[in-house]
Amino acid sequence: MKGKVALVTGAAKGIGAGAAKELASRGTKVYITDILDEQGAQIVAEINATGGSAEYLHLDVSDKSAIEQTVSAIVKQEGKLDYAINNAGIGGKLSPLHDITTANWNRMMDVNLSGVFYCMQSEIKTMLTTGGGSIVNVSSLAGLNGVAYGASYSAAKHGVIGLTKSAAFEYGKLNIRINSMCPGFIETDIIKDIPEHVLEMNSKLRVPLKRIGQVSEIAKSIAFLLSDDASYITGMNMNVDGGFQAG
Numbered sequence: 001m002k003g004k005v006a007l008v009t010g011a012a013k014g015i016g017a018g019a020a021k022e023l024a025s026r027g028t029k030v031y032i033t034d035i036l037d038e039q040g041a042q043i044v045a046e047i048n049a050t051g052g053s054a055e056y057l058h059l060d061v062s063d064k065s066a067i068e069q070t071v072s073a074i075v076k077q078e079g080k081l082d083y084a085i086n087n088a089g090i091g092g093k094l095s096p097l098h099d100i101t102t103a104n105w106n107r108m109m110d111v112n113l114s115g116v117f118y119c120m121q122s123e124i125k126t127m128l129t130t131g132g133g134s135i136v137n138v139s140s141l142a143g144l145n146g147v148a149y150g151a152s153y154s155a156a157k158h159g160v161i162g163l164t165k166s167a168a169f170e171y172g173k174l175n176i177r178i179n180s181m182c183p184g185f186i187e188t189d190i191i192k193d194i195p196e197h198v199l200e201m202n203s204k205l206r207v208p209l210k211r212i213g214q215v216s217e218i219a220k221s222i223a224f225l226l227s228d229d230a231s232y233i234t235g236m237n238m239n240v241d242g243g244f245q246a247g
Helices: 014-025 037-049 064-078 102-129 151-174 189-193 196-206 215-226
Strands: 005-009 029-034 053-058 083-086 133-138 176-183 237-240
Touching (some): 005 014, 014 029, 014 083, 029 037, 037 053, 083 102, 102 151, 133 151, 151 237
Parallel strands (some): 005 083, 029 053, 133 176, 176 237
16 A cells, blocks of 8 residues: 555544554555544644645535545646545434424535545546546445434434445446445444443344444455455445344
8 A cells, every 4th residue: 555645534533533643554654534633633733743744625525626625736746646545424413203303404514425425526536537446435334224313413324334335336447446344333433322221222232243443444454455455345235243243
């Protein structure tokens, strides 16, 4: 993966930051994007201080024109885009479906689904001109199952998997591989919104490996899907969930 160029959205913390660090450790030039500028700059500093190469660009993935400008800026500077990790997303307040406001529904779709769509459009257009590439879209276990009181989040994450599979069919013959990833319960800020008893029940009863996953485990799995080691894998959704989905 040395000498490659990658774009990572939502990379100021959590899975995005972990994936960016993993790619950088393998010699990839990483463009970290987020709306959390200070945190994003800190991740860049950490990568560069350890011998990697990274730059930060402010990006709101719900803004299509901003995505186009960001991808164009990367290509202008690097001449190519080899990898993309579409990870940016938001959670949301749990609520019964009939109480979800139109504004909240639209915001969830704008970031978690349309954001992935807009990013893929720009990334693929660029990869078509430079001989191909590899994309990983970060979905969720909520993209595989219904989630009580989380209908909008679940709907958006289901959509990410559908986009991934459809795009894989379209662009495989053009040397662009596109896969998705469904992390399980991972030690990130997002699980702070999950009640402790729910986490304990799932880690002890539902997860065969009997623990919460670590960001590094997701990051390495994403790197694998991007790399040539996964050269015959496209249109796949990988569950990295400690076995949660097995039972």
